[in-house]
Amino acid sequence: ETGVTQTPRHLVMGMTNKKSLKCEQHLGHNAMYWYKQSAKKPLELMFVYNFKEQTENNSVPSRFSPECPNSSHLFLHLHTLQPEDSALYLCASSQDETGGYEQYFGPGTRLTVT
Amino acid sequence: GQNIDQPTEMTATEGAIVQINCTYQTSGFNGLFWYQQHAGEAPTFLSYNVLDGLEEKGRFSSFLSRSKGYSYLLLKELQMKDSASYLCAVTDSNYQLIWGAGTKLIIKP
Numbered sequence: 682e683t684g685v686t687q688t689p690r691h692l693v694m695g696m697t698n699k700k701s702l703k704c705e706q707h708l709g710h711n712a713m714y715w716y717k718q719s720a721k722k723p724l725e726l727m728f729v730y731n732f733k734e735q736t737e738n739n740s741v742p743s744r745f746s747p748e749c750p751n752s753s754h755l756f757l758h759l760h761t762l763q764p765e766d767s768a769l770y771l772c773a774s775s776q777d778e779t780g781g782y783e784q785y786f787g788p789g790t791r792l793t794v795t
Numbered sequence: 796g797q798n799i800d801q802p803t804e805m806t807a808t809e810g811a812i813v814q815i816n817c818t819y820q821t822s823g824f825n826g827l828f829w830y831q832q833h834a835g836e837a838p839t840f841l842s843y844n845v846l847d848g849l850e851e852k853g854r855f856s857s858f859l860s861r862s863k864g865y866s867y868l869l870l871k872e873l874q875m876k877d878s879a880s881y882l883c884a885v886t887d888s889n890y891q892l893i894w895g896a897g898t899k900l901i902i903k904p
Binding site (some may be wrong): 683685723724737771784785786788 | 799803826828836838839840843845882884886890891892893894897
């Protein structure tokens with residue numbers, strides 16, 4: 682238990698569906714992250730929020746839409762996804778975006794797009 | 796471009812020692828992390844190096860040479876539970892974390 686929770690743990694959705702992933706951290710951290718992890722590939726940073734402000738958007742397609750209502754919660758809204766978007770989506774948090782602060786990861790959401 | 800290289804897979808024997816190497820080319824350097832990830836689970840923090848030298852933490856040690864763009868993770872007295880992927884990640888000049896693809900370590904009895 683890392684103090685970062687994610688729901689749902691598994692999600693199967695069609696290409697026309699709309700769904701949301703939820704992340705919550707109980708660590709009092711100021712920075713939160715969304716990552717995509719595909720088999721045998723490096724973790725891909727998607728979005729970073731620091732003090733609720735988005736500071737990074739690594740050329741992510743608009744079919745992924747993040748939302749950070751407060752420092753403890755992070756959402757990833759999904760719509761009209763493609764089969765290649767099937768992957769493990771990890772949420773993480775850290776004390777701050779800068780500096781040598783380790784990131785704490787949630788268990789991830791295994792997403793399958795059919 | 797920015798790049799992190801580490802072996803894809805390694806095999807070692809229970810009770811032995813294994814060294815997992817990581818080389819990096821990044822725009823600036825503000826620290827290097829090692830994470831462990833068991834299959835189907837989240838990555839968990841192992842170590843952080845920002846200065847040259849060896850950091851020891853129980854059975855695990857991590858070494859850094861900034862001039863060579865090189866680090867290694869040393870695991871001693873290997874146990875079956877050490878079977879996992881080990882991820883190397885470097886913080887660049889913009890404090891963005893650049894990740895390697897990970898090294899899958901297989902421990903055999």
